[in-house]
Amino acid sequence: MSKKQSQTNSIAKTKRDFLKYIFGGGIIALISSVLYPIFSYLKPPKQREVEVKNVKVGKLSEIENDSGQIIRFGNKPVIVVRTSSGDVRAFAATCTHLDCTVQFKKELGVIWCACHNGKYDLNGRNISGPPPKPLDEFRVIIKNEEVFVSKKI
Amino acid sequence: MKKYFKNIYSWIDERVELEEVVKFMGKKYVPVHSHTIWYYFGGVSLFLFIIQVFTGILLLLYYKAGEELAFESIQFIMSKVQFGWLIRSIHSWAANLFILALFIHMFSVYFEKSYRKPREITWLTGMLMLFIAFAFGFSGYLLPWNELAFFATKVGTDIAGVVPFIGDSIMIFLRGGEDVTGATLTRFFGFHVAILPGIFTLILAIHLLLVQRQGMSEPMGYENTKIAERKTMPFFPNFILRDLLLWLIVLNVLAILAVFFPWELGRKADAFASAPAGIQPEWYFLFMFQTLKYIPPQILFIDGEVFGIMMFAVAGGVWMMVPFWDRKSSRGEANRLVNYIGLFAILYIIVFTIIGWLV
Amino acid sequence: MKNLFLFIFILFFSFSISFSESSDKCFECHQSLGDKQSELFVKDIHFQKGISCADCHGGNSQSEDIDEAMNKKSGYIGIPKGDAISKTCAKCHSGTKMSSKYKSALPINQLEKLETSVHGKIATSGKEHIAQCVTCHNSHGIVSVKNPASPVHPLKVVKTCTKCHADASFMKTYNPSLAIDQLEKYRTSLHGKKNIKGDVKAAECVSCHGSHEIQNAKDIRSSVYPTNLPQTCAKCHSDKDYMKEYKIPTDQYSEFSKSIHGVTLLKKKDFGAPACNDCHGNHGATPPGISSISKVCGSCHALNAELFSASPHKKAFDEKEFPECETCHGNHGVVDATDQLLGINQGSVCIKCHQENKFPKGYATAKIFRSIIDSLEKVSKEAILYVEEAEQKGMEISEAKFKLREAHQSRMEARTMIHSFNNEKFLEVTKKGFDVSEFIRLEAANAVEEFYYRRWGLGVSSLIITIVAFSLFVYIRRIERK
Numbered sequence: 001m002s003k004k005q006s007q008t009n010s011i012a013k014t015k016r017d018f019l020k021y022i023f024g025g026g027i028i029a030l031i032s033s034v035l036y037p038i039f040s041y042l043k044p045p046k047q048r049e050v051e052v053k054n055v056k057v058g059k060l061s062e063i064e065n066d067s068g069q070i071i072r073f074g075n076k077p078v079i080v081v082r083t084s085s086g087d088v089r090a091f092a093a094t095c096t097h098l099d100c101t102v103q104f105k106k107e108l109g110v111i112w113c114a115c116h117n118g119k120y121d122l123n124g125r126n127i128s129g130p131p132p133k134p135l136d137e138f139r140v141i142i143k144n145e146e147v148f149v150s151k152k153i
Numbered sequence: 154m155k156k157y158f159k160n161i162y163s164w165i166d167e168r169v170e171l172e173e174v175v176k177f178m179g180k181k182y183v184p185v186h187s188h189t190i191w192y193y194f195g196g197v198s199l200f201l202f203i204i205q206v207f208t209g210i211l212l213l214l215y216y217k218a219g220e221e222l223a224f225e226s227i228q229f230i231m232s233k234v235q236f237g238w239l240i241r242s243i244h245s246w247a248a249n250l251f252i253l254a255l256f257i258h259m260f261s262v263y264f265e266k267s268y269r270k271p272r273e274i275t276w277l278t279g280m281l282m283l284f285i286a287f288a289f290g291f292s293g294y295l296l297p298w299n300e301l302a303f304f305a306t307k308v309g310t311d312i313a314g315v316v317p318f319i320g321d322s323i324m325i326f327l328r329g330g331e332d333v334t335g336a337t338l339t340r341f342f343g344f345h346v347a348i349l350p351g352i353f354t355l356i357l358a359i360h361l362l363l364v365q366r367q368g369m370s371e372p373m374g375y376e377n378t379k380i381a382e383r384k385t386m387p388f389f390p391n392f393i394l395r396d397l398l399l400w401l402i403v404l405n406v407l408a409i410l411a412v413f414f415p416w417e418l419g420r421k422a423d424a425f426a427s428a429p430a431g432i433q434p435e436w437y438f439l440f441m442f443q444t445l446k447y448i449p450p451q452i453l454f455i456d457g458e459v460f461g462i463m464m465f466a467v468a469g470g471v472w473m474m475v476p477f478w479d480r481k482s483s484r485g486e487a488n489r490l491v492n493y494i495g496l497f498a499i500l501y502i503i504v505f506t507i508i509g510w511l512v
Numbered sequence: 513m514k515n516l517f518l519f520i521f522i523l524f525f526s527f528s529i530s531f532s533e534s535s536d537k538c539f540e541c542h543q544s545l546g547d548k549q550s551e552l553f554v555k556d557i558h559f560q561k562g563i564s565c566a567d568c569h570g571g572n573s574q575s576e577d578i579d580e581a582m583n584k585k586s587g588y589i590g591i592p593k594g595d596a597i598s599k600t601c602a603k604c605h606s607g608t609k610m611s612s613k614y615k616s617a618l619p620i621n622q623l624e625k626l627e628t629s630v631h632g633k634i635a636t637s638g639k640e641h642i643a644q645c646v647t648c649h650n651s652h653g654i655v656s657v658k659n660p661a662s663p664v665h666p667l668k669v670v671k672t673c674t675k676c677h678a679d680a681s682f683m684k685t686y687n688p689s690l691a692i693d694q695l696e697k698y699r700t701s702l703h704g705k706k707n708i709k710g711d712v713k714a715a716e717c718v719s720c721h722g723s724h725e726i727q728n729a730k731d732i733r734s735s736v737y738p739t740n741l742p743q744t745c746a747k748c749h750s751d752k753d754y755m756k757e758y759k760i761p762t763d764q765y766s767e768f769s770k771s772i773h774g775v776t777l778l779k780k781k782d783f784g785a786p787a788c789n790d791c792h793g794n795h796g797a798t799p800p801g802i803s804s805i806s807k808v809c810g811s812c813h814a815l816n817a818e819l820f821s822a823s824p825h826k827k828a829f830d831e832k833e834f835p836e837c838e839t840c841h842g843n844h845g846v847v848d849a850t851d852q853l854l855g856i857n858q859g860s861v862c863i864k865c866h867q868e869n870k871f872p873k874g875y876a877t878a879k880i881f882r883s884i885i886d887s888l889e890k891v892s893k894e895a896i897l898y899v900e901e902a903e904q905k906g907m908e909i910s911e912a913k914f915k916l917r918e919a920h921q922s923r924m925e926a927r928t929m930i931h932s933f934n935n936e937k938f939l940e941v942t943k944k945g946f947d948v949s950e951f952i953r954l955e956a957a958n959a960v961e962e963f964y965y966r967r968w969g970l971g972v973s974s975l976i977i978t979i980v981a982f983s984l985f986v987y988i989r990r991i992e993r994k
Contacts, residue, residue: 019983019990026980030401033973037236041211045233074225075914097784101921114928116784117814130784151221232908238966386992394988401981405974412970415906 057147063088068104068111071149077101078138078149079111083122088142090149091124091135102135111135181388183369186378191261192369196396197403198258201251202357204407205289208244209346216296218342220335223298224421231418242411248290250407252437255283256502263475263495266482267370273476275367278360280473285353290435292345298338303422304432306341307333312445315458334424373487439509440502441465472498537576538565552653555661561614568592568600594640598623601645625724630731636685648672664723666712670695670704673717697796704795713754720744720794736794739778741787742768764788767845786812806836813837819931840864851889854930855882874933881930884942888926891949892919898956907959915955918948 055073057063057080068081070093077093081104091111095102100115110127111120118129125134141148166172183192215234217226230237259279262268268276291309295302310333314324329336375383386392434442444465448457455463471478481488542565543550553559558567566573566581571588575581582588592600602623610616622645626632631643648664655662663672674695676682683692698704698716706714720736727734735744746765748754755762768774768788776785791808792799800808806826810817820826820836829836840861841849853861856879866874899916902909922945929941 016990019986022979023983023987026976026983029976030980033976037239038211040235041237041240042214043235045229045235072914075910077917100924101917114815115924117812228908228910232910238908391988391992394984394991398981398984398988401977401984405977405981408970408973408977412966 055149057149060088060142060145060147063147066106066109068106070101070103073138073149079104079135080140080147080149081111081122084109088140088147089122089124090138090140091120092138092152093135095131096126096133096135097130178389179387181365181368182385183388183392184371184375185384185386186372186375188261188265188372191258191265192392193396193399194254194258194261195364197399198251198254199357199361200400200403201247201254202353204247204404205244205251206350208240208247211240212244213346218296218339220298220338220422223296223338224418227297227418231415238415239408239411242414242416243407245416246407246410246414248293249436250403252286252290255286256437259283260495260499262370264492265370265372266479266488266491268476269370269479269482270476272363272367272370275360275363276476277473278356278363281356282353282360284469285349285356287437289345289349289353290437292341292349294435295338295341296345297418298422299419300422300426300429301419301432303333303424304428305434306337307428308432309434309438310337312458312462315456315462317459332424373482373485376485433509436506436510440505443505443509443512536564536566536573538569538571538573538581541576541578549652552650556652556654557656557659558654567604595644597644597646598626598641605645622724629722629724629726630728631726642686664718666714666716666718667707667710669718670698670707670716694795697793701793701795701797703797713748715748715797719748736789738783738787739781741789742774742778745788764844767842771842771844771846772848773846784812802833802835803830805838809837815928816931819929823931823933825933849927851882851885851927854885855879857882877933877935880935881938884938885923885926888923888942888945888949891946891953892923895919895949895952895956898953898960902956902959902963905960905963907963909956909959912952912955912959915948915952919945919952922948 055071055078057069057071063069063080063082065082065086066084068079070077070079072078078090079093079102080088080090082088093101095113095115095118097113097116097118100113102111102113102118102120105112105119108119109122111122111124112118113120113129113131116130118131119127120131120135121127123134124137126132136152138152139150141150162171183189212230215226215230215237217223227241230241232238262276262279291306295306310324310327313327314320316323325331327337327340328334329340433439441461445458445461448461450457452460475491476483479488479491482491539550539553539559543554553565564573565571566587569589569591570586571583572581572586575586580586582590589596589600604610605618606620606623608620610618610620626643626645627641632641634640635642648669650663653661657664659665660667662668677690678692678695680692683690694717699708703715707716722735727737729736731737732739734740742765750762750765752762769778773785776782777787789797790811806817806820810821817837826836828834829839835843840853841847852859856863856866856875860878860882862874862878865871866878868875896916899909899912902912922941925941926938926945929938932938
C-alpha cells in the first residue's frame with residue numbers, strides 16, 4: 001500500500017471508529033431514555049391512590065356520639081355525622097342552596113350551613129332556610145370496627 | 154466485546170443449532186425497486202403492535218377495570234404516576250397509528266397483488282389481523298369508561314345487534330347483558346388484554362413465518378426485468394437496519410404526539426345522562442358509520458341498517474377472498490378490475506371518513 | 513181628645529206618604545211592621561238615594577198588595593242566598609247604570625275582583641263563594657266606606673275581618689295553618705295603636721291586603737307577596753305629604769331597593785333576602801329595638817350575630833344606645849359588605865369611632881384585620897392564577913382545584929370572624945386560608961414545571977433519537993457502498 005492509500009485508510013478508519021462511538025453512544029442514550037421513564041413509571045407514586053370507591057373515616061370508637069366531621073371523598077366534601085343514638089350517617093357536604101360547605105351543629109342537633117342559615121335534619125332533609133333540596137346520602141360501611149364511606153346510595 | 158457475543162452465540166448454537174437459522178436468514182434478499190418503500194409498512198405495523206403490547210402491559214399495572222374505578226385509575230395514571238401521562242398517551246396514539254399503518258400495508262399489498270399464489274394464506278391471516286385490530290380498538294376505547302366511549306359502545310353494539318337471527322345473541326354476548334354496564338367493561342377488558350392478544354399473536358406468528366419462508370413478494374412484471382439489472386439487498390442487516398431507522402422516526406413521532414397532543418380523558422360515563430351531542434366512533438369506523446346514516450330506513454323488505462351491515466359484510470368478504478377470484482394476477486396478468494375496485498375502496502373510505510368528520 | 517190626636521196623626525201619616533218622592537210601598541209596609549231591616553235601611557245610603565227594596569229583592573214596589581208586590585212574576589226573588597246576593601249587588605254596582613244615573617265615581621269591578629280573589633273560592637258548603645258583598649258591607653245599613661258607621665271604615669274594618677279570621681274553628685275548616693292572632697299582634701304594632709286611637713291614616717287590614725282583590729299571601733299576585741310587599745308599604749311610607757305629621761323618614765323604600773337585600777329580592781327574585789315584614793314583623797309591625805337589632809339580623813346572619821353578641825362591641829353599643837348591626841351596615845340601605853368597610857382607610861366604618869388616639873386598641877385591630885384580609889385575598893388570587901395556568905397547559909390539577917374551595921371558604925369565614933373582633937380567632941381562621949393557598953400554589957407551580965419538563969424531555973430524547981437515526985443512516989450508507 002502506498003503512503004497516500006494508508007493515510008486515506010487511517011482517516012477512513014478514524015471516521016468509522018468515530019461513527020461507531022456516536023452510534024454506540026447514541027444507542028445507549030436511546031435505551032436509557034426509553035428505560036428511564038419505564039422504571040420511574042414502575043415505581044408506585046408517593047401519594048396514596050385517590051380512592052374514590054371507599055374512603056376510610058377512622059375507627060368507630062373514635063367517632064363520638066352527637067358529632068360530625070367533614071372528609072374528602074374524591075373531589076367532594078362529605079359530612080359524616082354520628083347521632084346521639086350511635087347511628088353513623090354520611091351526606092354530601094355541599095349545601096344545595098349556593099354550594100357552601102355545611103357543618104354539624106351539636107346544640108341544635110342539625111346539619112347547618114353558615115352562609116344563609118340553612119338547616120338539614122340528620123337524615124339530610126332540608127328543614128329550614130333557603131336550601132331547596134335535601135343532601136345526597138352516601139353509604140356508610142362499618143367493617144372490623146372501622147368506618148368507611150362509599151358511593152352515593 | 155465481540156468475543157463475548159461470539160462465546161454466547163456458540164454456547165447457544167451448540168445446544169439449538171442456531172447456525173442453520175442464521176445461514177437461512179443471511180441468504181434472504183429483498184428486491185430493490187421503485188416500489189420497495191411499501192415493504193416497510195409491515196414492519197412499521199409490527200413495531201406499533203409491539204409498542205402497544207409494552208405500553209399496554211405497563212398500563213395494566215395501574216389500571217383498574219370496573220365501573221367505579223376505571224376512570225379514576227386513568228386519572229391517577231395521567232396525574233400521579235410518574236410518566237404515566239406518557240405511557241397512556243403513547244398507547245392511545247399508537248393505537249391509531251397502528252390501524253393507519255395496517256391500512257397502508259393492506260392497500261399496498263393489494264395494489265401490488267402480493268396476495269397471489271403462493272401468498273394467499275399470508276393475505277388471509279393479514280385480513281384476520283386487521284379485523285382483530287378493529288376489535289382491539291373498539292374494546293380498548295371503552296376501557297377509560299368515559300362519556301364518549303360509553304355511548305360509542307352503546308351505538309356500536311346496537312349496530313351489531315341488528316344482524317338478522319344471531320344479532321341479539323351477539324349483542325348480549327358483547328355487552329355481557331342487555332345494556333352497556335360495568336359487566337360490558339369487564340368483558341371488553343378481558344377481550345382486550347387476554348383473548349385478542351392471544352389470538353392475534355398466533356395469527357401474527359403464522360403471518361411472519363410465512364413471510365420469512367416465502368420472502369418478499371416481487372411486483373408484477375418483475376420477471377421481465379433482466380436478471381443482471383435486478384437489485385437486491387440482504388434482509389439482514391440492510392433491510393432490518395432500514396426498517397429500524399423508520400421505527401426510530403415513528404418512535405419520535407409518537408413522543409411528539411404524546412407531549413403536544415396528550416390524549417384526553419373527558420367526563421366519567423353516566424348511564425343516566427343523555428348522550429352528548431356529536432357521538433362518533435373512532436375514525437376507522439367512521440366511513441361505515443356515515444354510510445349507515447345515508448341508507449334509507451327500508452330497502453325492499455329489508456331494514457335499512459341490516460342492509461348496510463350485510464353490505465359491508467359482503468364487501469369485506471369479497472375483499473378478503475381476492476386471492477381466489479383474481480385469477481388473472483396468479484397468471485401474471487395485469488388486472489385492471491382489481492385496481493379499480495381498490496381505488497374505489499380507498500376513495501370511498503377517505504371521502505366518507507371526511508364527511509363523517511365534518512358532519 | 514184622643515180621637516183628635518189619632519186623626520191628626522193619620523193625616524200626617526198619609527201626608528208624609530203622599531209626599532214621599534218614590535213611593536216605596538215595600539219599605540212603608542215593613543216599617544209599619546217595625547222590622548229590623550227597615551230600621552237599618554233608613555240609615556242606608558241606598559235609601560237616601562231613593563233606591564227601593566224591590567231594586568234588590570225584586571217585585572213591585574208600587575203595589576200595596578202583598579201578593580202583587582212580592583210576586584215572582586214581577587221579579588220578586590225573596591231573600592237572595594249565596595252567590596245570588598253578590599249578583600244582586602252587581603246588577604247595579606258592576607254596570608255603568610250607577611255612574612250615569614247617580615253620578616257616582618265608585619269602581620264597578622268589585623265582584624269581578626272578588627271572584628278571582630281568595631275569598632271568591634268555593635266555600636266548604638260547596639254552593640257559594642266564601643264571601644259575599646254583604647259579608648263585609650252588611651245588608652241593610654250600608655254606608656259609604658268613608659262613613660265611620662261603615663263596617664269597612666278604617667277604624668272598624670279590623671273588627672270586620674277578625675269576625676272570621678280570629679275564629680279558630682271557622683278558619684280551621686279552610687286553612688288550619690293560617691294564623692288567627694293577627695288582631696292581637698296588630699294591637700301591639702304602631703299601626704294598631706294609632707288605629708285604636710282613631711287615626712284613619714294608619715294602616716289597617718285593607719291598606720296592605722287590599723279589599724276585593726285579596727289573594728293568599730303566598731300567591732304571587734298578592735300585594736303582600738314578598739316581591740310586592742315593599743311597594744305596598746311604600747304606598748304610604750314613601751309619601752312625604754302623607755307621612756308629614758309622623759315625622760319619620762320616607763326614604764326607606766328607595767334605600768331598600770338600592771340595598772343588597774332589595775336588589776336580591778326585587779331584581780333577582782331570591783327569597784333568601786328579607787322584605788319589610790321579615791325584619792319589622794307584619795301584623796305586629798314595629799322597628800326592632802336597639803338591643804335586639806342583632807337578634808333580628810341574626811335570624812339569617814346567625815353566625816355574625818352570635819360572634820357580635822359575644823364581642824366587646826355588644827356591651828359598648830348597648831351602653832351608648834348604638835343600634836348594633838345598623839351602626840356599621842346601615843338599616844334599609846344595607847350595602848354589599850366589601851373589604852372597604854374594614855380597616856383604617858377612608859370609607860371604613862371602624863374609624864367612625866376608633867382612631868389612633870381614641871379607642872386605639874380597636875384602631876390597631878382594624879388595621880391588622882384589614883391588612884391580613886388583603887394579603888389573604890392576594891395570596892388566594894395568585895393561587896387561582898397558577899391553577900388556571902396549569903389547567904390551560906393541560907396539566908391534571910383536580911386536587912388543587914378542590915382545595916380552592918377551602919381557600920374560598922376560609923376567606924368567607926374570615927369575614928364572618930371579624931364580628932368577634934378577637935385577634936386570636938381571626939388569625940386561626942385566616943391561617944387555614946394562607947396554608948391552603950400555599951399548598952395550591954405549590955401544586956400548581958409543580959404542574960407548570962412538569963409541563964416545561966416534558967417539553968425539555970421531549971427535546972432531549974428527540975435529539976438522541978436523531979443522533980442514533982442519523983448515525984444509523986450513515987452506517988447503512990456505508991455498508992451499502994461496499
